[in-house]
Each structure stands twice: as structure tokens, then as C-alpha cells.
Amino acid sequence: MPMKQQRSRPATPVPLADLRAQHQQLGPDLQAAIDRVFAASDFVLGKEVRQFEEEWAAYCGTSDAIGCANGTDALELALSAIGVGSGDEVITVANTFAATAEAIVRCGAVPRFIDVDPQTLLMDVTGLERAITPRTRAVIPVHLYGSCVDMKAVMAIAARYGIVVIEDAAQAQGATSWGTRSGATGHAGCFSFYPGKNLGACGDAGAVVTSDPELAARVRQARDHGRAGKKYEHVMVGRNSRMDGLQGAILRVKLRHLDAWNARRREIAAMYRDLLTGSGVVPIVVPESSEPVYHQFVVRTAQRETLREALTVRGIQTGIHYPIPLHQQPAFAAYGPESFGEVLKATDAAAAEIVSLPMFPELSDADVRRVAASVQTCLQSPAAAVA
Numbered sequence: 551m552p553m554k555q556q557r558s559r560p561a562t563p564v565p566l567a568d569l570r571a572q573h574q575q576l577g578p579d580l581q582a583a584i585d586r587v588f589a590a591s592d593f594v595l596g597k598e599v600r601q602f603e604e605e606w607a608a609y610c611g612t613s614d615a616i617g618c619a620n621g622t623d624a625l626e627l628a629l630s631a632i633g634v635g636s637g638d639e640v641i642t643v644a645n646t647f648a649a650t651a652e653a654i655v656r657c658g659a660v661p662r663f664i665d666v667d668p669q670t671l672l673m674d675v676t677g678l679e680r681a682i683t684p685r686t687r688a689v690i691p692v693h694l695y696g697s698c699v700d701m702k703a704v705m706a707i708a709a710r711y712g713i714v715v716i717e718d719a720a721q722a723q724g725a726t727s728w729g730t731r732s733g734a735t736g737h738a739g740c741f742s743f744y745p746g747k748n749l750g751a752c753g754d755a756g757a758v759v760t761s762d763p764e765l766a767a768r769v770r771q772a773r774d775h776g777r778a779g780k781k782y783e784h785v786m787v788g789r790n791s792r793m794d795g796l797q798g799a800i801l802r803v804k805l806r807h808l809d810a811w812n813a814r815r816r817e818i819a820a821m822y823r824d825l826l827t828g829s830g831v832v833p834i835v836v837p838e839s840s841e842p843v844y845h846q847f848v849v850r851t852a853q854r855e856t857l858r859e860a861l862t863v864r865g866i867q868t869g870i871h872y873p874i875p876l877h878q879q880p881a882f883a884a885y886g887p888e889s890f891g892e893v894l895k896a897t898d899a900a901a902a903e904i905v906s907l908p909m910f911p912e913l914s915d916a917d918v919r920r921v922a923a924s925v926q927t928c929l930q931s932p933a934a935a936v937a
Contacts, residue, residue: 561864561865561920562865563865563866563867564865564866564867564908564913564917564920564921565867565908565910566867566868566869566906566907566908566909566910567746567908567909567910568910568912568913569745569746569750571910571912572910572911572912573752575912576803576804576807579803580752580800580803583598583799583800583802583803584796584799584800586598586799587795587796587799590795592795593794593795593796594792594794594795595617595774595792595793595795596795596798597795598795598796598798598799598802599617599792599793599794599795599797599798600798601798601802602615602617602793602798602799602801602802602805603615603616603617603757603798605802605805606741606757606759606801606805607759609724609731609805609808610731610732610733610734610739610759611730611731611734612733612734612739612759612760612761613760613761613763613766614759614760614761614763614766615757615758615759616757616758616759616760616766616769616770616773617755617756617757617773617792617793617797617798618755618756618757618758618769618773618791618792618793619754619755619756619773619790619791619792619793620742620744620754620755620756620791621649621720621740621741621742621743621744621756622649622652622653622742622756623756623773623789623791624740624741624742624756624757624758625649625650625653625654625690625716625718625740626653626656626657627758627769627772627773627789627791628716628738628740628758628760628765628769629653629654629657629659629688629716630657630768630772631738631758631765631768631769631772632687632688632714632716632737632738632765633687634654634657634658634659634687634688635657635658635659636658636659637658637659637685638657638658638659638660638685638686638687638688639659639660639661639662639683639685639686639687640654640659640660640661640662640686640687640688640689640690641662641664641678641681641682641686641688641689641690642654642661642662642663642664642673642689642690642691642692642718643663643664643665643666643672643673643691643692643897644663644875644876644877644878644887644894644897645666645671645692645694645872645875645876645897645900645901646692646694646718646872646876647720647872648876648879648881648882649720649742650690650692650718650876651663651876651882651885652881654690655882655885659687660685660885661876661882661885662681662683662686662885662887662890662892663876663877663885663887663890663892663894663897664677664678664681664887664892664894665677665892665893665894665895665896665897666894666896666897666900667896668896668899668900669834669835670697670834670835670836670837671694671695671834671848671896671900671904672691672692672693672694672697672698672699672837673691673692673699673704674896675691675699675700675703675704675707677892678704678707679707679711681890681892682707682711682713686711686713687713687714688713688714688715688716689704689708689713689714689715689716690715690716690717690718691704691715691717691718691736692718693717693718693719693720693721693722693725693727693732694721694722694871695721695834695842695844695845695846695847695848695871696721696722696725696748696815696842696843696844696845696846697722697725697834697836697837697840697842698719698722698725698726698727698732698837698839698840698842699727699837699840700727700728700837700839700840701715701717701727701728701730701735701736701839702727702728702735702839704736705735705736714736714737714738715735715736715737716736716737716738716739716740717732717733717735717736717738717739717740718740719732719733719739719740719741720740720741720742720744720747721742721747721748721845721846722748722843722845723741723747723748723749723808723812723843724748724749724808724809724812724843725812725840725841725842725843726840726841727837727839727840728839729841733759734759734761737760737762737765738758738759738760738762738765738769739758739759739760740756740757740758741756741757741758741759742755742756743755743756743757743797743801747845748808748811748812748815748843748845749801749804749805749808750804751797751800751801752796752797752800753794753796753797754797755793755794755797755798755801756793757793768786771785771786771788772786772788772789772791773788773789773790773791773792774788774790774791774792775788775789775790776788810911811911812843812844814911815843815844815845815909815910815911816842816843816844818844818847818909818911818913818918819833819842819844819847819909821915821918821919821922822847822907822918822921822922825918825919825922825923825926826849826922826925826926828926829922829925829926829929829930830851830853830925830929830930831849831850831851831857831905831925831929832849832850832851833847833848833849833850834848834849834850834904844909845909846869846871846906846909847906847907847908847909848871848904848905848906848907849904849905849907850900850903850904850905851903851905851929852903853929854870854902854903854904854905856928856929857905857925857928857929858905860924860927860928861921861924861925861928864924864928866908866920866921866924867908868905868906868907868908869905869906870904870905870906871904871906872901873901874901875894875897875898875901877894877897878898878901907921907925908921
């Protein structure tokens with residue numbers, strides 16, 4: 551009798567990110583941290599949050615860290631603390647998540663979008679100075695994909711015009727600009743600890759870091775209903791943006807591993823860059839001033855949809871960060887750059903070509919090679935990609 555032909559097993563999927571792998575490795579330590587919080591019943595702020603704030607400030611190189619509910623609140627709290635409000639303008643970029651501009655608008659201010667550098671896709675600092683007007687109150691450089699904007703250049707311009715710098719470091723925990731950790735060069739730095747971040751909570755959480763004690767005090771009061779240290783005394787109209795004790799405890803466990811995770815991300819990125827040579831995709835450039843932490847590994851290709859479809863067939867997940875720039879979003883239509891005479895040529899061009907490949911510390915060398923080989927095959931022989 552003829553032998554039955556065995557079907558080959560489908561390859562194990564390669565996700566864009568894998569939180570389960572991380573949590574499986576940290577399981578006992580995370581459970582011990584959770585048990586501590588339940589034993590103390592210290593669920594909102596409390597000891598674990600205070601200790602995380604001290605450890606995060608020390609890690610970033612600032613005198614203060616103030617935990618809050620999420621990264622969006624961190625931006626809004628920082629902007630409010632420096633007095634940004636109605637009639638003010640805040641310069642930022644459109645190649646970012648909505649939260650950056652959202653926080654500006656919620657303070658009553660106007661986001662003024664400037665273009666990005668076509669190679670790094672970070673704020674084009676050469677365009678910053680011409681965007682400053684008498685209404686400019688602050689600038690928010692966004693450290694996207696895990697690389698930092700040139701903060702020396704930003705701070706020099708801001709100092710000349712007397713404007714405040716708030717770093718959006720949501721994707722850059724541990725990255726540096728000229729040797730200084732993200733968040734520590736500006737007047738304040740804002741972090742998200744959304745689960746998928748390099749340092750992620752098990753739910754929403756965020757923080758503001760600063761070495762300005764007065765700014766820190768205002769943020770600390772504002773996040774807790776404007777309290778002045780006593781439960782029923784309120785010195786300002788604040789909000790409820792307190793970090794949960796569980797998230798503080800979980801982040802303390804994960805912080806001990808952040809440098810090792812970031813180092814592994816850099817190893818993976820180096821492999822990608824080597825293996826993707828000649829593939830037809832172009833990795834985003836990292837500024838010489840920054841040591842990156844590769845929150846995402848982003849490449850550009852004019853054949854993005856062809857590539858994504860072919861990789862999906864092969865069980866490889868990809869993402870786009872971000873497919874619609876903020877100035878093209880209905881929510882921010884009133885703040886179009888054309889009203890300021892800006893043309894976001896590099897931003898618009900990138901939005902049509904960027905694609906994020908799998909990137910997380912637990913990604914194996916074999917899977918990195920598999921992803922890279924698949925990219926090579928898909929773009930050099932599209933017909934073979936779906937065979």
C-alpha cells in the first residue's frame with residue numbers, strides 16, 4: 551500500500567509581543583508582590599507605590615517620581631503643573647500616539663505639530679525654533695520606538711525662548727540622550743507603564759519624573775484630588791489619578807529586570823539589522839546621541855501591505871506605529887499644521903511605509919532569523935511568500 555504523505559505542521563506563530571512569556575518567568579516573584587499588597591490591604595498609593603517612586607526616580611536620575619493612573623494622565627498632570635492652559639500653544643509631533651496631543655487639548659491648549667526627521671522619525675529639532683510663537687508655553691519631544699530625541703538641542707532652544715520641556719518617554723524606559731536617561735533632561739518626563747511597554751504594569755499605570763521640587767509637589771497634589779497632605783484639605787482642584795498598590799508592587803519586581811530586557815532588545819535589533827541587509831526594507835535610524843531600548847523595531851517599505859499579508863500567512867505578526875498621523879485624525883482636525891504654515895512631508899511619507907516587526911526580550915534567535923528570512927523571501931519573491 552502506498553504510504554500516506556504526512557502534512558508538515560504549521561510553524562509556531564511569532565507574535566509582535568508576548569507578555570505571557572515574561573510573566574511565566576516572573577511568576578513566583580510577582581505572586582509574592584501581590585500577596586504583600588493583599589496582606590497589607592494597601593490598594594491605592596501606599597507603601598509599594600512610594601517605594602516604586604523612590605526606585606524609579608533613582609533609576610531615571612531625578613529627585614522625584616510621582617506615580618499616577620496612566621501615561622496620558624502623566625502628560626496632562628505635568629502640563630497643568632507648569633500652568634499650560636487656554637490660549638497657550640505646545641509644540642509636538644504628529645507621529646505619536648493620540649495621548650500626546652490629547653493631554654495638550656485637555657489642558658485647553660493648542661497642539662502645534664512640526665515634522666519629523668525622515669531617517670529617525672523623531673522630532674526634527676531644526677524645525678522647532680521657527681514654530682515658536684509668543685503663545686508657545688512648552689514643547690513635548692516624543693521619544694518614539696525607544697530612541698530619544700536630541701535633548702541637548704531641544705533644551706538649548708527652549709532656554710533661549712523661556713519655554714518648558716516635557717519629555718514624552720512612554721516608549722523609552724531606560725533609553726538615553728547624551729548619556730542621560732529619558733525623562734531626566736527636561737523639566738519633567740512622562741512615562742506610561744501600559745502592559746506592553748518595556749517596563750509594563752499588569753494594567754494601566756504611569757509616572758512623572760522631575761528634579762524640580764515645586765513642580766513635583768504640584769503634580770503630587772493634583773493626582774490626589776488636590777490634597778495638601780491631609781485627607782480632607784484640598785488646596786487646588788485636582789483629579790483622581792492615583793497609582794494602585796498592586797501596580798506599584800508589580801513594577802518594583804519588573805524594574806529589577808529592565809536593563810537586562812533592554813540589553814536583549816538591542817541584541818535582537820542588531821540581528822535584525824544584519825539579517826535584513828539587502829531585503830528591501832530599511833530600518834529606522836537611531837540618533838547618534840541616543841542609546842535606544844527598541845520598544846519597537848520599525849522598518850520602512852513601499853510594499854508594506856504585500857509584506858504584512860505574506861508574513862501573516864507565515865504566522866508572523868506585525869504592527870503599524872502609527873498608520874494615521876495625528877494631524878489627519880478627526881479628533882485633531884481643528885489643529886491642522888496648515889493653519890501654522892507647516893507641511894509634515896516626512897511624517898506623511900513615513901505613515902504609508904512603516905511596519906513594526908516582532909520585538910520582545912523573550913524572542914529567540916531562531917525566531918529572529920525566521921522573521922528576517924521571511925521578509926527577504928516575501929519581498930524578493932512575493933509569489934513564493936504565499937506558497
